[in-house]
Amino acid sequence: MKALALLDHLSTLRDSVRPAELARDLKEGRATVYQRLITLVEAGWVEALPDGRYRLTLHATRIAKAAAEQAGIGDRAMRVLEALVGETQMSASLAVLEGIGPCIVQRVEPECG
Incomplete structure (x- = not known):
């Protein structure tokens, strides 16, 4: 502990x-x-x-990703974020409040090139 x-x-x-x-x-x-x-x-x-x-x-990012997947956030949020990035060509994130601050649980970046 x-x-x-x-x-x-x-x-x-x-x-x-x-x-x-x-x-x-x-x-x-x-x-x-x-x-x-x-x-x-x-x-x-x-x-x-x-x-x-x-x-x-960055070990915690792997754990955070697994926690988001196990919480069932992944698939539905990912579709919305991907659509938003496709429309805007800008990064999009989903965050939740943890304590008094935000914690990004999902992020999609526009494709380069």
Whole structure:
């Protein structure tokens, strides 16, 4: 649960972060935070950067896509988004509120070329 709490905290940040900053934010020891980061790196949720900072990977997008499909949003929304993109030649997204902010659950881009 504590590794998932760290993952949630990372999702609120706009940039990569050092373990010391995370420890301060979470009011936990650096070694403890570092151990959780290593767990998340090994699981593919977080990546370590050469400068010692950490950031989320795009692993969550695969999980989000699966959640949208299992919720049954996919097919009907996709048809509407594809029609909209076909008419406008602009990107179209479907978002839902999660907490106080939007979470994009489906997105269609116009074809290039």
